[in-house]
Amino acid sequence: MTDGIAWDPLRRELDRWQAAGRVVRFWLRDDDAVEPTQALETLMALTGESEVPLTLAVVPCLTGEALAARLVDETAVAVAVHGWSHTNHAGPQGKKQELGGDRPAEAVLGELGEGFRLLERLHPARFLPVLVPPWNRIDAALIPALPELGFAGLSVYGRAKQGGPMPLLNTHVDIIDWHGTRGGRSEADLVAELLAELRHRFAGSDEPVGVLTHHLVHDAAAWDFLSALFATTGRHPAVRWSPASALLQT
Numbered sequence: 001m002t003d004g005i006a007w008d009p010l011r012r013e014l015d016r017w018q019a020a021g022r023v024v025r026f027w028l029r030d031d032d033a034v035e036p037t038q039a040l041e042t043l044m045a046l047t048g049e050s051e052v053p054l055t056l057a058v059v060p061c062l063t064g065e066a067l068a069a070r071l072v073d074e075t076a077v078a079v080a081v082h083g084w085s086h087t088n089h090a091g092p093q094g095k096k097q098e099l100g101g102d103r104p105a106e107a108v109l110g111e112l113g114e115g116f117r118l119l120e121r122l123h124p125a126r127f128l129p130v131l132v133p134p135w136n137r138i139d140a141a142l143i144p145a146l147p148e149l150g151f152a153g154l155s156v157y158g159r160a161k162q163g164g165p166m167p168l169l170n171t172h173v174d175i176i177d178w179h180g181t182r183g184g185r186s187e188a189d190l191v192a193e194l195l196a197e198l199r200h201r202f203a204g205s206d207e208p209v210g211v212l213t214h215h216l217v218h219d220a221a222a223w224d225f226l227s228a229l230f231a232t233t234g235r236h237p238a239v240r241w242s243p244a245s246a247l248l249q250t
Contacts, residue, residue: 006187007232013198017238024201025208025242026233029155029171030215031057031082031132036070042223043215044074050230053243054078057132057155058123060115061085068122078128078244080155081119084111086134100139108142113149120150128244130155130169153248159200160207169247171210172197175222184221187228194229208247 017024030043033056047054055078058067062085071077088096089103099108112131120127129152131138136157143154144165153167160168173193177185197209213226233239 006191007228009195010191010198010232011236013195013202014233014236014238017198017202018236020202022202023238023240024198025240025247026211027055027169027208027242027244027247028052028211028213029055029057029080029132029244030213032086032214032216033058033067033079033082034062035064035066037216039215039218040070042218043213044077046223046226046230048076050234050241051076052230052234052241055080055128055130055244057082058119059083059086059134060118061111063119063122065122071123071126074126076243077126079119079123079126080128080130080132080244081112081115081151082132083134084115088135095137096135097137097139098134099137100142105139105142105145108139109145109149112146112151116150128248129153130244130248132156136171153244155210155244157212159205167248169208169210169244171212173209174212175225176212176214176217181219182217183219184223184225187221187225190225208242 028047033040044054053076057080059082083098087098090097090101129150131146131151132155146154146166153169155169155171157171157174159172160170173190175184175190177183201207201209
């Protein structure tokens with residue numbers, strides 16, 4: 001897979017980083033985890049073989065002891081808080097959103113606090129105090145209250161803006177074609193997006209590059225892309241796949 005010409009531009013860009021003595025940091029976030037599944041096993045096998053740390057955004061209301069038992073020995077897996085129930089509370093014309101909108105702030109924050117405590121109890125050694133809003137959307141008015149609930153970071157989608165009320169650890173390349181096949185996006189498009197992010201970092205940004213996956217909807221194209229990405233970047237001297245906990249501390 002990685003011998004294909006689609007990956008040559010990425011290899012050349014990484015070689016440029018190496019020649020400049022620079023290293024780009026990558027991290028992996030996978031959303032919507034609830035329970036052990038074959039898809040989750042495939043993801044963890046792939047990341048384990050490639051030595052890629054994995055952050056699972058887990059839906060608190062829908063998960064339980066089964067996932068906790070499965071992850072108890074997975075030292076390279078972290079668990080973040082994926083909202084509360086992944087329920088859309090937006091109106092019929094609005095973009096999907098669970099956290100905010102027309103809902104009272106007290107209700108939303110109460111659910112987030114409960115979700116935080118639940119996942120902290122279920123995954124004491126894996127827990128990451130980071131909020132991953134469902135659909136990557138949260139009412140901005142809620143964000144200043146998150147540290148009071150224990151959150152140390154927020155992870156949404158897109159390049160982070162400086163000077164916000166709390167640390168951001170965002171994702172930038174989503175491998176799923178949500179508006180088309182709802183499977184893996186084209187390899188060429190994803191490589192082009194990765195290149196754009198790398199060039200933006202080379203020009204001066206120190207933000208890690210976040211890759212976003214959703215194991216429950218992966219098809220062969222999605223798995224093939226991840227395999228090729230890890231093979232291309234995993235042993236390259238200019239790449240460091242980092243755990244989210246380490247990136248939050250930098």
